[in-house]
Amino acid sequence: MSLKLYGYWRSSASYRVRIALNLKGLEYEYIAIDLKKDGGQQHSAQYDAVNPAHLVPTFVDDDEDIILNQSLSIIEYLDERYREPYPLLPAHSVEKARIxxxxxxxxxxxxxxxxxxxxxxxxxQYELSAEHSNQWASHWITKGLSGIERRLQTQAGRYCFGFDVTLADVCLVPQVYAAKRFNVDMTPFPLISRIYHQCQTLQAFQKAQPEEQADCP
Amino acid sequence: MSLKLYGYWRSSASYRVRIALNLKGLEYEYIAIDLKKDGGQQHSAQYDAVNPAHLVPTFVDDDEDIILNQSLSIIEYLDERYREPYPLLPAHSVEKARIxxxxxxxxxxxxxxxxxxxxxxxxxQYELSAEHSNQWASHWITKGLSGIERRLQTQAGRYCFGFDVTLADVCLVPQVYAAKRFNVDMTPFPLISRIYHQCQTLQAFQKAQPEEQADCP
Structure with a gap:
């Protein structure tokens, strides 16, 4: 198979790219990089040759000799190359910028x-307990989702922007998944929650879920 | 003036947008949001109406009734709208994705x-000294620049990608500025340093420097 995705089941950024690949109907080989095993397989010499930043995901198209990192950049690349039938970004500059x-x-x-x-x-580094570092995560997620809930009030339809799935939804779903993991109280975010559940009815999102990946323990 | 930029002199993300506006030759009104004064002016009711995430920058085009946040999104919008004579992203999908x-x-x-x-x-939250939090910053900047230096080895010309200024340079310069501020040792990053100095010879970059802004103390 010429398309490959190096990722980790619970990585948000890998999850985004899996959703996009599924929405585009593309078959790909999933190569698991275990961020916890062997001190982090992303630091191995093998993966270093693919991604010198030692982060996931990395997308590879062997036929075209393309190696790309950064989830948003990969998704926009996929969207430009496999635009129809469901573009993830509209043509108009202002709408595109908002998304x-x-x-x-x-x-x-x-x-x-x-x-x-x-x-x-x-x-x-700071000898914080897991509980403290989870609070740190939950603090920033809550802060960020508060701003997003406000923005969605003026633009959401069935999805973040109107009635088609866009890049925004592709990013929102993995972030809500992470929020749940860190026990973020989602009651102040009714719009975000509704869109999350709407997206989860789609097969492309279901197949991309962390628990559906081969490397989920 | 119809174009406005809400920003802060030392904010990297504001600095990026200033460079892009200058490269595009656009005049704009700079509205300083002091992130340190009054517990952070970004939390004021007035700014909340402009940006509910309480972050800088925010770009406004009054003529078009456009309010945009997120520096990269703003810069891509400017690049789409004012493409010629110096586009910040090339037309080809793969090159664009890499940048x-x-x-x-x-x-x-x-x-x-x-x-x-x-x-x-x-x-x-964790009662760390300023020295410790500066070490935190310097740690992540060093880590990030190491990956970037490696990537540049295969693609840099006079600038990050060949011989024209792109979105990558627009982001690199404010990051190097921040690195210097946190006393990051730049000797392992000769390519990054060379590109930084090359960019600083251009007026668009000079005018965007934090110390050139009206709100620099």
Missing amino acids: RALAQDIACDIQPLANLRVLTALQQ | RALAQDIACDIQPLANLRVLTALQQ
Whole structure:
């Protein structure tokens, strides 16, 4: 198979790319990189050659000799290349910018503060308990979702932006999954919760769930 | 003036948008949001109406009734709308994806871990000294720049990607500025350093420097 995704079952960013690949109807080989085993397989010499930042995901298209990192960049690439029948970004610049901004509200302002490497560093460098580092995650997720709930009030339809799935939904679902994991109280976020459940009715989102991946213990 | 930028002199994300506006030759009104004064002016009722996430920057085009957040989204919007004569992203999907990925290496994996709100939270919630929180910043910046230096070895020309300024350079320069502020040792990053100095010879980058802004104390 020419398309490959290096990922980790519980990584939000890997989860986003899995959703996008499924929405585009693309078959791909999933190569699990265990972020916890052997001190983190992302640091292996083999993976270093694929991604010198030692982060997941990495997307590979062997036929085209393409290796790409960064989930949002991979998804936009897929969307440009396999645009029809369901584009994840509209053609109009302003709409597109709003959708990208919501995706970045998640990918730049929430997820980076609550991922495994950061929580591990907090525990190791500052001797914080797992409980404390989980509170740290939950604090930033709650803060970020509050802003997003407000934005959605003016633009949500069935999904984040109107009645078609966009890049924003592809990012929102893994973030809500992480929120639940860190016991974030979702009652202040009715719109986000409704959109999350709406997305979960779609097969592309179901198949991408962490618990559906081969590397889920 | 119809274009407005709400920003803060030392915010990396604001700095990125200033560079892009200058490269596009656009005049704009700069509205300073002091992240330190009055417990953070980004939390004021007035700014809340502009950006419910209480973060900078926010870009406004009054003529078009557009309010946008997230620096990368704003810059791509500007690039789509004012494409010529110097596009910040090329037309080809693969090249575009690589440039976006490098921008996101900075905007998703480095800057969010080393900005004012995170360092303040570390100090307040865990009673870390300023010295410790600065080490936290310097740790993540060093880690992130190491991956970027490696990537640049295969693609850099005068700038990050060949011989034209792209979105990647627009993000790299503010990140290097922050690295210097946190006393990151730049000797392992000769390519990054060279590109940084090359960019600083351009007026668009010079005018965008934090110390050139009206709100720099």
